[in-house]
Amino acid sequence: MMNRVELCFSPADFHLYEKNFELIVVIDVLRATSAICAALEHGVGRILPVATVEEAKAYQAQGFFAAAERNGMVVEGFELGNSPLGYLERAAALQGQTVVMTTTNGTKAIHLARNKQTVVIGSLLNLEALCQWLIAQRRDVLLLGSGWKDKFNLEDTICGGAIADRLITSGWFRAEEDSTVAGKFIYRSARDNMFAFLRASSHRRRLRKLNLNADVKYCLTPNQLTTIPVLREGFLVKLPAHEQGEVATGDAAQIQKRAPR
């Protein structure tokens, strides 16, 4: 029995695709879901995604460490936004801590999916570990790109296409939607030179202006992490080792790292 894997380009289209899917992978490559994977792998205890800056401020006032990004920039009054390298720099201070996070696109997509049975976080950073776990689940999978303010974006489509391609190639999944076919196709064309391919992307241009090339390079280098963030009672936590299974952890050493050129 084959399972389905489909790609929904942006939160605006979620209602058209979500029916019959109870396992959702939320993707925001530049940079929210990359930051979530990096933070949880490097010791952050849990992450509370919130939709608005106001909520983040309220938690901050209660003493939580809060992070907020809008339009690629850290919001005034916060010391961190959605920079994965920013979390790595603060790893020692954040060990075991709860981080409250709001971002332009990623936390909105998580919010939209939150009533489904299972919500996990995807990025290029945890690509192979996530795919191995998804294949082991034997469930239908909907990949949800965060887009840019409800519009299609290239980098989430490439990541979603990479996951779809891996799952279909496993022989356990099939795709029906044109969006999934297109995503798979764009990924296959982009994979050997992701940096050059994304040169034309609107968000790369946005981030280049903000001088965030180190962050971008980190986010576009696949398979640096094995953490699978999962939503549990409103918090994103690292999927426990006994749930992740032996496949992913056992193969961790063999995971191929491909640096962007």
Next chain:
Amino acid sequence: MMNRVELCFSPADFHLYEKNFELIVVIDVLRATSAICAALEHGVGRILPVATVEEAKAYQAQGFFAAAERNGMVVEGFELGNSPLGYLERAAALQGQTVVMTTTNGTKAIHLARNKQTVVIGSLLNLEALCQWLIAQRRDVLLLGSGWKDKFNLEDTICGGAIADRLITSGWFRAEEDSTVAGKFIYRSARDNMFAFLRASSHRRRLRKLNLNADVKYCLTPNQLTTIPVLREGFLVKLPAHEQGEVATGDAAQIQKRAPR
């Protein structure tokens, strides 16, 4: 001064893209806009696009020739849907006539765009003639794919990508949106073997089941027509020769026909 050309994948996204665009190209390759181009080129006087089957029936009761398609099939009580070859077969009877038309996706997209200053109809059939006219306009252009029930589809994206590519290559246009970059990219990969590329597409599968391969082959063979349908007071009519200009008509003989393999 460069103009912008952007691609909006489906009617559901129109509100995200339409701002500042007053020239819209509506695309429904399989098959509404292909049928509109074919019908007007072969002598139909004008086409009234209506949103619902009920409206089409009301006009039919008044004696108009009405056509209605839903889910790829002719609606019961009508003798024609959105088959371009169906219009060609009836060309003699329909000379100079008004045709009322409702389709699953295409007429909905036209309806959505109808308050803009200029709405024209695009397809692969009139690709080069349309592009030459668009280049001569010196205006910003929004390409609107009709999708499939608000979802992304491959064939409209390829056609939109072809138009964007041609306009950008002319040197007079630039694109900013990731959707336009993706469309251009998918077109360039698909152009030499459109039939094979679309084998995986959901709508091709849908139409194959309905035994419509002759129609599909016709719709996917570029540059068979030079008509540019334009919306005037609610009716789609052939753009008059003096408005189409010498560029398109003068070059008609050189237009390259490329048959799908």
